[in-house]
Amino acid sequence: MTHTFSVHVYYEDTDLAGIVYYANYLKFIERARTEWVREMGVDQAALKQDEGLVFAVRRVEADYLIPAKFDDDLTVETRVDAITGVRIMLTQEVKRGAQVLFVAQVTIVAITESGHPARLPAIIRRNLH
Template identity: 75%
Template sequence: MTHRFSLRVYYEDTDLAGIVYYANYLRFIERARTEWVRGLGIDQKALREAEGIVFAVRRVEADYLHPAKFDDELVVETSPTVVTGARIILHQEVKRGEEVLFSAQVTVVALSETGHPARLPANIRLLLH
């Protein structure tokens, strides 16, 4: 299952040369992950309130391949590759058309509100497969 999230590069996303600042790719993929989870029907606020579970990024391995520029129309593609009881590994790409500009493997973990590892509820694990 691949989720697609569209966005446009705004002036605020770029440096003086009109090229997307490297850290903003992390913001782009974060937004895409949030919309992916929402699209699955998972309410993160309700999950925190009812189960005391929150998601946190544990690791990001990223490759910057080509620059995005001011006013580009981009798509972030998000695909789960591994789902365990408390961990989700995602492959995310930022594309301009068919050209991959940025690629990342992101490990997201479930935590209790105290910051300890937490098991994802079974119904959520099923949604992620």
């Protein structure tokens, strides 16, 4: 299963050279994950309020391959590599057309509001298996 999310590069996303500032790729992939979870039917605000659970990034390994530029239309593709009871391992690619610009391996975990690890919500486990 691959989730796709569109991103348009605005001037504010770029540095003086007109290329996307490196930290903004992390924002792009975060937005894509948020929409992916929403499309699975998970209301993250309700999850926090009702069950005291939130999602956190545990690990990111990122490769910057080719720069994106001002006014580019990009696509973020998110796919699940593995899931356990407590974590989701994803690959996220930022593309311009078929060209891969950025790749990240991301590990997501569920935690309590006090920061302790928690089991992934059942709705997530059901939707990903």
